[in-house]
Amino acid sequence: xxxxxxxxxxxxxxxxxxxxxxxxTQPPAPVSAEADLAHLTELLADHDIDGARAWSxxxxxxxxxxxxxxxxxxxxxxxVARVVPRKYPPRRRDLEWxxxxxxxPEYAGLWVVLYEDRLLAADPDPAKALAxxxxxxxxxxxxLHLAGPVRKK
Amino acid sequence: MIxxxxxxxxxxxxxxxxxxxxxxxxxxxxxxxxxASTLLLDTGSEWCVLPEHIAGEAGYPGEINPRIPPLHxxxxxxxxxxxxxxxxFVADVGAELVLEATCFVSEEWPGPPVLGWKGCxxxxxxxxxxxDETFYFAPL
Numbered sequence: 440x441x442x443x444x445x446x447x448x449x450x451x452x453x454x455x456x457x458x459x460x461x462x463x464t465q466p467p468a469p470v471s472a473e474a475d476l477a478h479l480t481e482l483l484a485d486h487d488i489d490g491a492r493a494w495s496x497x498x499x500x501x502x503x504x505x506x507x508x509x510x511x512x513x514x515x516x517x518x519v520a521r522v523v524p525r526k527y528p529p530r531r532r533d534l535e536w537x538x539x540x541x542x543x544p545e546y547a548g549l550w551v552v553l554y555e556d557r558l559l560a561a562d563p564d565p566a567k568a569l570a571x572x573x574x575x576x577x578x579x580x581x582x583l584h585l586a587g588p589v590r591k592k
Numbered sequence: 593m594i595x596x597x598x599x600x601x602x603x604x605x606x607x608x609x610x611x612x613x614x615x616x617x618x619x620x621x622x623x624x625x626x627x628a629s630t631l632l633l634d635t636g637s638e639w640c641v642l643p644e645h646i647a648g649e650a651g652y653p654g655e656i657n658p659r660i661p662p663l664h665x666x667x668x669x670x671x672x673x674x675x676x677x678x679x680x681f682v683a684d685v686g687a688e689l690v691l692e693a694t695c696f697v698s699e700e701w702p703g704p705p706v707l708g709w710k711g712c713x714x715x716x717x718x719x720x721x722x723x724d725e726t727f728y729f730a731p732l
Contacts, residue, residue: 476659479659480659480660480661483660483661484661486638488638488710488711507659511659511674513676514674514675514676514694515674515694515711516676517711517714517715518676518691518692518693518694518711518712518715519691519692519715519731520689520690520691520715520716520729520730520731520732521689521690521691521731522598522599522687522688522689522730522731523680523687523688523689523690524687524688525683525687525688526680526682526688527682527688529683529684529685530684531601531602531684532602532619532628533602536604536607539607543608547610548610552627565645565646565649566645566648566649569625569626569627569649572626572627573626579682580621580625580626580627580628580682581626581627581628582619582627582628582630583625583627583628583629583630584609584629584630585609585610585704586610587608587609587610587611587612588608
């Protein structure tokens with residue numbers, strides 16, 4: 440299911456911002472945070488994510504007090520994956536998937552919360568299903584899933 | 593060439609989430625959610641994509657950000673916002689892996705949650721072994 444970004448309508452002509460900094464040219468001179476953020480939108484719409492990341496860091500330098508700038512720079516920054524201490528006992532979810540194979544169609548369209556082969560809750564509203572499931576203690580996180588037909592192997 | 597991994601979990605193939613058929617699906621604990629969610633593993637998706645209810649449950653409620661261009665998907669144009677949300681890969685074997693994924697979040701998204709490339713898969717080492725349907729992962 441490829442997901443692509445499409446350019447939004449903008450009154451901001453691409454040429455008057457100059458080239459983006461990913462092209463290894465000089466960044467556009469600071470004009471206003473609004474204009475600089477518009478350029479960030481253009482980079483995202485052009486699928487230039489690396490350029491948007493670099494530009495957001497430049498914006499952070501230019502407009503460190505701007506909360507929109509700080510938020511976008513934060514969310515766009517490349518993450519670092521890290522190994523963490525185990526929070527839950529190791530367990531495969533075979534029982535949950537067996538349950539879904541067998542009973543999923545009966546609950547099609549409902550959000551089900553499962554732990555092993557136990558149905559903890561089922562509701563059209565996932566928030567309500569989870570609230571109901573939280574009342575039942577489990578040694579690890581249950582599985583939230585929108586039930587539907589499951590392929591029989 | 594032998595690459596090491598720090599954790600692994602079984603992935604699911606051709607399962608349905610509601611009406612959506614997920615060719616390859618993995619389970620991820622998202623943010624502060626009390627339950628794991630099933631995500632479509634899609635290296636062709638630019639971003640991770642989350643429906644609003646999952647982001648809200650994970651502790652990241654919000655509204656459409658007009659600064660963010662809409663997604664163009666098979667469901668049409670989807671407006672939303674971008675958030676950075678911790679994803680925890682709970683291992684069947686080995687250690688757990690946490691990564692703060694950049695996610696496109698939208699109330700308009702009618703599809704399944706998606707584990708996409710930018711801001712997520714591009715930043716971790718992973719492999720799929722169809723022989724035993726295992727998803728291997730490690731930090732870069």
